[in-house]
Amino acid sequence: MTIKGQARRTVIQRRAFLKTAAIAAAGATTASRSGRAQAATQIQWISTTESAPWQTRPLREAGWRWDTLDLQIADSPTGGPMQGFGGCFNELGWTSIALLSEADREAVFAELFAPGKGASLNLCRMPVGANDFSRGWYSYDETPGDFALEHFSLANDQETLIPFIHAAKQHNPHLRLWASPWSPPSWMKKNGFYAEAVQFPGWPPNGIRPDQVGHEGEDMFLQEDRYFDAYARYFGKFIDGYRAQGIEIETVMPQNEFNSAQPFPSCTWTPEGLARFICHLGPEMQKRGVNVFFGTLERGNPDLLFRTLADPEAARWVRGAGIQWAGKDAIAVIRRQHPELTLYQSEQECGDGKNDWNYATYCWDLMRHYLSDGATGYMYWNISLLPGGVSHWGWPQNSLLTVNPTDRSYHWNHEYYLLKHASHFIQPGARRLDLDGTMEDALAFANPDGSTIVLLRNASSRERAVDLIVHGERISGLMPPDSFNTVQIGAKQN
Structure with a gap:
C-alpha cells in the first residue's frame, strides 16, 4: 500500500x-x-x-x-460575558404593530420578548426624542432659551414609545434599555435646526437652508456651559420621566452617529466637544444610577474614541462604547486598548426595505464580525415596519417583521430568523469560545x-x-x- x-x-x-x-x-x-x-x-x-x-x-x-x-x-x-440581544423601539415600529389585532400583537410581543419562547430579546435601544424612524421631528423641549426646562414634556412618547416598551415588558419584565439622542432640541444647536443636510434626491424636502448645513468634524452643539448644563439636565428629566412611567433606562450615549450630518435628526460633534459634554452628563447620570457610554461611533477610526478618553474627567464617566456601521473596523483595536470598556454593536446596518435573503446573509457576516471582535451586546435596528419600510424622511429600511396595512397581517423576515439563531440560544452571561478547524464560518x-x-x-x-x-x-x-x-x-x- x-x-x-x-x-x-x-x-x-x-x-x-x-x-x-x-x-x-x-x-x-x-x-x-x-x-x-x-x-x-x-x-x-x-x-x-x-x-x-x-x-x-x-x-x-x-x-x-x-x-x-x-x-x-x-x-x-x-x-467578557454577553449582555444580550435586542432591537430599537422606534415610533414607526409601534404604529405598524398597532395595526394588528390584539391577539396578533400579543403573539408578536411574546415571540420577540418572552424568555425562552422566540427571540428572547433582553437588551434594547430607544431614542431620546425623534430619530429617523419617528413620525416626524420633535424634542422634549422646543421652547427657545428654556434653560430651566420648564416646558419639558414626554407627551409625544405617551402615544408611541411608552406603550411600545410597556407591551414588551409585559412579556419580559427584566428587559434592559439604553438610549441616545439623534438631535438635541434645535435651540441648543448652532444652526437652530434639527437636521444638518439637504434631503437626498427623491426624498421629501426637509426645509433646511444652505446656511444651516453642518459638517463632519464640527461641533454643531453650542459649546457653552449653560447649554451643556441644560442638556445634561434634559437627559436627567428624560430618565426621571420614564422612571415615573415604570420604565428604567440603565445607560445613555450622548449622540447617535456624531460624525454624520444627516437630512433627518442629527448633530455632529468633535471628540473634544463630546468630552466637554460628558463632563456635565456624567454627574447627572450618576445621581440616577445610570451609566454613560461613548457613542455611537460610526467611523472606523478608534482615535475618535481615544481623543474623548484623553480628557481624564470625561474618561472617568465612560463605561463602554456603542459601535455601528463603519465603526466595525475600529472595534478590534478598541477592545485591545480598552478591555475595561463594555462594547455594544449598537445598530445593525439597516438594508433597503427589500428584506431579502442576500441581505440576511450579509448580516450574518456583520454578526460574526462584531461578536468575534468583542461586542457583548448586539442590537438589531427596526423591529417592525410597513411594506417597503420607508421612513418619514424617505429612506427604505429592513425590519424583523412586516405588517400589511391592507389585511392587517404580518410576517417574519429572514433577518428575524438570523437574529433568533443567536438570541434564542445565547444566554446573558454567555462567553465566547475559541474555534479551530476547517469550518471557519462559525461562532x-x-x-x-x-x-x-x-x-x-x-x-x-x-x-x-x-x-x-x-x-x-x-x-x-x-x-x-x-x-x-x-x-x-x-x-x-x-
Whole structure:
C-alpha cells in the first residue's frame, strides 16, 4: 500500500472509531469511546434556509465523507460575558404593530420578548426624542432659551414609545434599555435646526437652508456651559420621566452617529466637544444610577474614541462604547486598548426595505464580525415596519417583521430568523469560545447553564457535512445548502 493509501486508511479508521451521537429528531445521547454510558446530553440542531426557516434536523451517523468540515470548540471561554440581544423601539415600529389585532400583537410581543419562547430579546435601544424612524421631528423641549426646562414634556412618547416598551415588558419584565439622542432640541444647536443636510434626491424636502448645513468634524452643539448644563439636565428629566412611567433606562450615549450630518435628526460633534459634554452628563447620570457610554461611533477610526478618553474627567464617566456601521473596523483595536470598556454593536446596518435573503446573509457576516471582535451586546435596528419600510424622511429600511396595512397581517423576515439563531440560544452571561478547524464560518458560546451553543453558516450551494468536537465528543450533522444553523449541546431545554 502506498503512503497516500495508508494515510487515507488511517483517517477512515480514526473517523470510524470516534463514536457520535445517536440520531434523534430533537436530541441525542452520546457515549464514551470505551463504550461506557455517560450521562445523557441533549443536542438540538436548528437550520434556516431561504424557503424553510427554523427547521429541526437530525444528526448524522459518524463516518468518513470526503467533504466533511471539522470544528474544534475550546473548553475554556474567552472575552467578557454577553449582555444580550435586542432591537430599537422606534415610533414607526409601534404604529405598524398597532395595526394588528390584539391577539396578533400579543403573539408578536411574546415571540420577540418572552424568555425562552422566540427571540428572547433582553437588551434594547430607544431614542431620546425623534430619530429617523419617528413620525416626524420633535424634542422634549422646543421652547427657545428654556434653560430651566420648564416646558419639558414626554407627551409625544405617551402615544408611541411608552406603550411600545410597556407591551414588551409585559412579556419580559427584566428587559434592559439604553438610549441616545439623534438631535438635541434645535435651540441648543448652532444652526437652530434639527437636521444638518439637504434631503437626498427623491426624498421629501426637509426645509433646511444652505446656511444651516453642518459638517463632519464640527461641533454643531453650542459649546457653552449653560447649554451643556441644560442638556445634561434634559437627559436627567428624560430618565426621571420614564422612571415615573415604570420604565428604567440603565445607560445613555450622548449622540447617535456624531460624525454624520444627516437630512433627518442629527448633530455632529468633535471628540473634544463630546468630552466637554460628558463632563456635565456624567454627574447627572450618576445621581440616577445610570451609566454613560461613548457613542455611537460610526467611523472606523478608534482615535475618535481615544481623543474623548484623553480628557481624564470625561474618561472617568465612560463605561463602554456603542459601535455601528463603519465603526466595525475600529472595534478590534478598541477592545485591545480598552478591555475595561463594555462594547455594544449598537445598530445593525439597516438594508433597503427589500428584506431579502442576500441581505440576511450579509448580516450574518456583520454578526460574526462584531461578536468575534468583542461586542457583548448586539442590537438589531427596526423591529417592525410597513411594506417597503420607508421612513418619514424617505429612506427604505429592513425590519424583523412586516405588517400589511391592507389585511392587517404580518410576517417574519429572514433577518428575524438570523437574529433568533443567536438570541434564542445565547444566554446573558454567555462567553465566547475559541474555534479551530476547517469550518471557519462559525461562532460558539458557553452558556451559564452549562450548555454550549455553536452557530454555523453554510454559504455553499450544496449540503455540507460537519463534525463538531465539543468537550471531547464528536457531533456530526449536515448543513443544508445556503443555510444558518445553531447547535445546542447540553443543559438548556427548549
